[in-house]
Amino acid sequence: MNYSEKRYISYGVITIFTLLLPFITINGNHILLLSFDKLQFHFIGFVFNMNELYIMPFLLMFLFIGIFALTAMFGRVWCGWACPQTIFRVIYRDLIESWLLGLRRIKNKQKDIDYSKNNNKIKKYIGVFLWIILSFVAASNFMLYFVPPEDFFIYIQNPSEHLILFMFVISIALFLIFDIIFMKEDFCTFACPYSRIQSVLYDDDTKQVLYNTNRGGNIYNNGQKSIFDVKQWNSNEECTTCEACVKICPTHIDIRKGLQVECINCLECSDACSKVMAKLGKASLIEWGSTNAVIKKRINTIFSKRNIAYLASLVFCIVLAGYFASGKEEFLVNINKTTKLYNIEDNGLVSNNYLITLHNTSRKTLNLGVELIDNDKYEVKRFREVNLNPKQRVKTVLIIKVKEKLLLSNKKDTPLKTKIKFYDKNNPKINVIKESSFIYPRNDLLK
Ligand code: SF4
Ligand code: SF4
Structure with a gap:
């Protein structure tokens, strides 16, 4: 199974889980709900009123330290494998535009769609219409984490009395339409704060999408592309300069240039290279590994001092949250x-x-x-x-x-x-x- 297939399974599981979670209750309480209506926070079946939210700081600390730890160890694994933006773009670009309507080939995301053809224009409108419906489903699902389903489906039958709820659903849906159809991957590159902070969390032990220059050869010298054709190689460099890894990249970058803020860790370039190199009986030149492991050939352990410090901080947050939750008043x-x-x-x-x-x-x-x-x-x-x-x-x-x-x-x-x-x-x-x-x-x- 290649990375793309594994990613699609991950997206399917996350989507079903996110859609169903608001409907699951334990003893009548929700798994995750922040109700401003009832001034309650539900967490794995426990109910906290707003004036007993003393576990919230520890949950937030756990969330932030968890994100830092995840990024330091596994790079932008969240972006490629779980982020709603990436999942929505895959649904719109790969599932609707490419697979369903045949507007472009999945393996060439850089090619612009020819809208001078009427046929393509009609297909585009169908794609946009389908995404508008899905945007409203996603916006409603998001609101179920703030207004529980037992209230939400009653409220939406009475729009005039629940205007704020309607405004939220419409605003979120409009944002998703604009973001997924017009902003596309520019959101990841220019708007997402997470992509900006990730580089300071990286070190040579961080897993990332890496082009193996030891095998493939240096395509770029001092940031400038210097190899355009396989005939320019002097020795046994393996990159065929086929550019399959570049054409498939949803953020339109060339991973052979090195780590770039635009890379969302989707590994589609690795899959594309796998197919090319398989014909030569070789493994992909693009790997998911750390600089130490792939380039410097050093063995790195998950139990480094940095990782142990992160783990200890996470356990500390959980213990404190558990301690304060156990003191919850009846x-x-x-x-x-x-x-x-x-x-x-x-x-x-x-x-x-x-x-x-x-x-x-x-x-x-x-x-x-x-x-x-x-x-x-x-x-x-x-x-x-x-x-x-x-x-x-x-x-x-x-x-x-x-x-x-x-x-x-x-x-x-x-x-x-x-x-x-x-x-x-x-x-x-x-x-x-x-x-x-x-x-x-x-x-x-x-x-
Ligand atoms: S370089 Fe492009 S295709 Fe490769 S992992 Fe990054 S975003 Fe995905
Ligand atoms: S797909 Fe592989 S062989 Fe082709 S250009 Fe990219 S790194 Fe080189």
Whole structure:
């Protein structure tokens, strides 16, 4: 199996996986969903509310370090084998334009299509029409990672009430139409930030698409092409100067010139060279390997100091994310003081009112009670026990009062710290402790 066939399998698996992932749930929760509607983040079946996104920094660190590690070890393997831009271009250019409509040959991507022929013009419109449909499918699929399918398919039946969702789908689809039909590989070369940073992550151990100058000979000298014909060789250089590797390149470069920012690591040039060299009973002159392995003939190990450092950083991020995820609270509590700072009863005792929001984030019903801790000056005057079903959120009132009259300040009101513990009466180990302020009036108001 050549590289292109392996890549097509990779594209198929990634496309099916990406299309199906939003529909897969674990106990009713999604594998990957960032819902701005419900202010929730779903990750492999766990639900995090926006105010408990403490694992997010570690996931982002894992993502960025992972990209750096992947690039340092395997070059632009992402670009050639998994990037949506590359997959979409292969669908439009190779599948629709070349294979389905026969507008050009896959092995010669540099040849311009002759649009003076009416037949080709009609085929072009058919190709564009097919891509417009696929763009809307891709844009809708992308939005399913932000609006879950159970809501998305209801919302799209009501466009006037969900204009923002529609605008997102249309904008993404329009971008994909412009990008894939008009920008083409220029997006990789001029717009993609990843292609700009990759060169600083490369070293001689990084795997990349390499023309083996030891075997093929130097076609370029100081960046200038000096060999145009096989007859110019002096000794046993193997490159036939057939240019098959150049004609097939989707980014229109000549890999024999060396590493270039335009190279998306698709290895089509390697496959093209394989076919040419196979006729001579030889292996491809273009390989996927490191400079040390292919050119300098040195053995490089995956367990280099650089790779071990990357691996250790990734494990560290996962351990921290796991640690913080394990400390995830079973329910969330939000305490707000009411607008009235305090009440002074006839007997001179002071009470404060609080508006409490309780949100059950666990999968079981909770029976919540409250107690004050580390303070013997106050007591709970009013709090009605709350039964919370899974995912349910309720608002309730808590009133705290002092047990006896205090004399604190003659000049101003005094904020006192209170520690309030909310707990499940069936399992007191499930609890949340919050600090709040108890406002006590100045002395003259108590007389
Ligand atoms: S040189 Fe061109 S064909 Fe070869 S891997 Fe790079 S982008 Fe693909
Ligand atoms: S396909 Fe191979 S033999 Fe032909 S020009 Fe390219 S490197 Fe040389």
